[in-house]
Amino acid sequence: MRGLEGKVAIVTGGAQGIGRAVVDRLVTEGVTVTIADMHPEFGPAAAAEVNSGGGRAWHAQVDVSVEEQVAAAVEETMLRFGRIDYLVNCAAVFIMRGVEATVEEWRRSNDVNIMGQALCVKHVAKHMAVQGGAIVNIASISGHIAQPEYVLYNSAKAAVANMTRCLAMDLADQGIRVNAVNPGTVWNANNERFHREVLKMSREQAEADPEIGGRHMLKRVADPEEIAGPIAFLLSDDASFITGENLMIDGGYTAM
Ligand SMILES: NC(=O)c1ccc[n+]([C@@H]2O[C@H](COP(=O)([O-])OP(=O)(O)OC[C@H]3O[C@@H](n4cnc5c(N)ncnc54)[C@H](O)[C@@H]3O)[C@@H](O)[C@H]2O)c1
Incomplete structure (x- = not known):
């Protein structure tokens, strides 16, 4: 894919699952990666595996809902690599509750799944604006449908889908594209x-x-790699005229 080689990305939630597949795909394309993940074991392990395989990555111990931690990881990325071109907002919590959900559960779900993505965008934007950049937020089919006992998660993912459009509008003048992907079951x-x-x-x-x-x-x-490929595409110069888009990667789930 055009334009990825030599670039620098921050991937939140990059220690496991879809985020980890994104890290591996970007490294294969020649991208240097900050793995911003709160997991104290899988985060360092993921970075070590990338580096021992000939790629370049480091692990930032970050809870994306804590602004100081997000800001510190962004600044450390600039110190290490001198630029930030891409952000992939993968980190999420899955609090599967219905109407009985507590205030604390609502806050944690929204803090990580909505505000966490927004905070990462806020802190990378000024650095991306120097040369232009691209952001992919991970939403979900769950943000477009009703599912039993999923009200916290689905509400947050619906917010991500529309937050993506708003951020795309706000950042277009700075040469930053913002898109979302909406996976089916992975x-x-x-x-x-x-x-x-x-x-x-x-x-x-x-x-x-x-x-x-x-x-x-x-x-x-789906396998995680089937989500990572379209994410790499949306970051790449092959997607240079795509912004504010919600791409369904759902094997046709929401089309029927
Ligand atoms: N798995 C699916 O079927 C599916 C479907 C649609 C969308 N998604 C979305 O894809 C993304 C990745 O999901 P996954 O299933 O691969 O998840 P996962 O549980 O395998 O990995 C999530 C990662 O995020 C990290 N994380 C959690 N909270 C964090 C926080 N506050 N700060 C920093 N890191 C944090 C975890 O440590 C973990 O490494 C999520 O946004 C999820 O909502 C997943």
Whole structure:
């Protein structure tokens, strides 16, 4: 993909799952990466794996809902690499509650899933404006549909979808494109564990289930790499006229 090589990205939530696949894909394309993730073990491990494989990455211990930590990770990235071209906002918490959700649960969900993305954009924007840049926020099919007991998560993801349009408008003059991707069900380690422990399902069983795989036109769930590829595209110069867009990467889930 055009324009990625030699650039610098911050990937929040880059220690695991989709974020980790994004890190690996960007490193393959020649991008240097800050892995901004609060996980104290998987974060350093991800950076070590990238560096031992010949790529360039470091782990910033960051809770994206804490502004000072976000600001410090951004400034440290500038000190280390001298520029920031890309931001991928992957970090999220999954607080699956219905109407009984507490004030604390609402605040944590919104603080990480909405404000955390906005804070990262706020702190990278002035550095990106120097040479231009691109941002991809991770929303979800859940931001476009109703699901039982998902009201916190789905409300936050709907906010991300529209926040993306507003930020794209505000940052267009500075040469910064802002887009969102909306994945369907993605089979990462945490989702595998949830299906195995809570739903007592293997991947094959989940894909055959009318309420999981069957909700996607392609009758399956996605691998994290299938989300990372379109994200790399949206960051690249091949997407130079795309901004304010919500790209569905959902195997046809929301089209039917
Ligand atoms: N897995 C899916 O099926 C799916 C579907 C649609 C959208 N998404 C979205 O994709 C993104 C990645 O999801 P995933 O399933 O790969 O998640 P995951 O649980 O595998 O990884 C999330 C990462 O975010 C980090 N994180 C959590 N809270 C943080 C915080 N406050 N500050 C910094 N890091 C934090 C965690 O340590 C973890 O490494 C999320 O935005 C999620 O909402 C996932």
